[in-house]
Amino acid sequence: MSERTVTPIVDPETANDARTDVRNIHTDVVKPHEDAPAERHVDNPGGGKTLGILFALVVLAAIAYGIYHRHQTENALVEKTEVDSIPTVSVTHPVSGSKADQLVLPGSVQAFVETPIYSRTNGYLRKWFFDIGSRVKKGQLLAIIETPETDQQLLQSRAELNRQEANEQLAKTTSDRWQSLLAKHAVSQQEADQAKSNYIAAQAASDASRAGVKRLEELQGYERIVAPFNGTITSRNTDIGDLINAGSGSASPRALFQLAQTDRMRVFASVPEMYANRIHNGTAATISQDSAPGEAMHGFVTRNADAIDRTTRTLNVEVDLNNPDGKLRPGAYVFAHFNLPGSGSAFTIPSNTLLFRAEGPRVAIVRDDRVHLQAVHVGHDYGDTVEVVSGVDANDAIILDPSDSLVDGAHVRVSTTNTKGTR
Numbered sequence: 001m002s003e004r005t006v007t008p009i010v011d012p013e014t015a016n017d018a019r020t021d022v023r024n025i026h027t028d029v030v031k032p033h034e035d036a037p038a039e040r041h042v043d044n045p046g047g048g049k050t051l052g053i054l055f056a057l058v059v060l061a062a063i064a065y066g067i068y069h070r071h072q073t074e075n076a077l078v079e080k081t082e083v084d085s086i087p088t089v090s091v092t093h094p095v096s097g098s099k100a101d102q103l104v105l106p107g108s109v110q111a112f113v114e115t116p117i118y119s120r121t122n123g124y125l126r127k128w129f130f131d132i133g134s135r136v137k138k139g140q141l142l143a144i145i146e147t148p149e150t151d152q153q154l155l156q157s158r159a160e161l162n163r164q165e166a167n168e169q170l171a172k173t174t175s176d177r178w179q180s181l182l183a184k185h186a187v188s189q190q191e192a193d194q195a196k197s198n199y200i201a202a203q204a205a206s207d208a209s210r211a212g213v214k215r216l217e218e219l220q221g222y223e224r225i226v227a228p229f230n231g232t233i234t235s236r237n238t239d240i241g242d243l244i245n246a247g248s249g250s251a252s253p254r255a256l257f258q259l260a261q262t263d264r265m266r267v268f269a270s271v272p273e274m275y276a277n278r279i280h281n282g283t284a285a286t287i288s289q290d291s292a293p294g295e296a297m298h299g300f301v302t303r304n305a306d307a308i309d310r311t312t313r314t315l316n317v318e319v320d321l322n323n324p325d326g327k328l329r330p331g332a333y334v335f336a337h338f339n340l341p342g343s344g345s346a347f348t349i350p351s352n353t354l355l356f357r358a359e360g361p362r363v364a365i366v367r368d369d370r371v372h373l374q375a376v377h378v379g380h381d382y383g384d385t386v387e388v389v390s391g392v393d394a395n396d397a398i399i400l401d402p403s404d405s406l407v408d409g410a411h412v413r414v415s416t417t418n419t420k421g422t423r
Contacts, residue, residue: 088415094388103337104337107319109267109334111266111330112262112263113231114234121223123147124241125144125145126143130236132236133234136227143225150220151220175196228259231261235258264321265330270314274380281300281303283338284339288337346387347388349398351384360375361377363398364406365399369414373406373407376391376392377391
């Protein structure tokens, strides 16, 4: 195609202006246009409108589905949140009956016979023959005491006894003579009776002197300190040259020796009041001590106080046992083991089910997915389990490890894995 020339166009407002600049004259060159298609073909004049409607419906459906899905998701989240807010708990069931107890109590060992040995006379210790740890026999000499004052008093008393015996003999002779003279009517009855009375008085004086001599001889015999029974010297509190005071003559006498019979021992233990009715004379006991953990000695409850101590609320019991090899020593700290029969009317539950509140011990029982705090009476503590005397039965579902903040009526969900109480 040939190019066309376009006539310049002049702005009407500046047509008469002398200062019209040729710059306001624009010349545009228009390229030749391509030939337009000869004709346009339209297959379906209403198809575009239909497609638009369909597209709009699809968009609305997608929006509606999104809204519905979001609503469902929100509802599921709310439900899940509500479910997650309900705590899941594990439960256990009480076990009927109570296992046999092994009651372990601290005990104190005492010798079957133990006594301090005092002096019965004053003096000075001349010599001792046995030290601590020595085994002695009954009547064996332990020490000798010098008693010079007692010795002198004994000599004086014997001399006095001799004088009194001489007076007694003279009084007897005089009385006999006066009685023979009375028979001849040579003396009066009064004089004969007086002579007889003097003889009786002389006899009494001799007896008194004789008793004094015997007393001093007994005191002199206490110069020899002997063992009163077979045993072991556990203490010696004197030495050669010590001033010895008689045990009964001093406000605070000092024992010379401590003697203990150790072939048979006594073990004393204080039984808590709750166990008092389950321990009787004849109950078997096993004695152990930390110094010999692998050894045990067996005995029986020989006697008990049959009264509860008001201060400690315990029952004092005594276990007697033989000690031929001396494994037990007086004063030792031991443990007394008592096997007590269990109680058939009680239940056993794990220790970690208890809640300790101001009102007393409680357990959390699940009923219809709700918590019920039940008061219980705890009997014996076995460590990992406890005996419950009242408050629960075998069908109760008791929560394990309950939270301290758990309240009565709280909604809970029970775990599918339950734990049976162990005995």
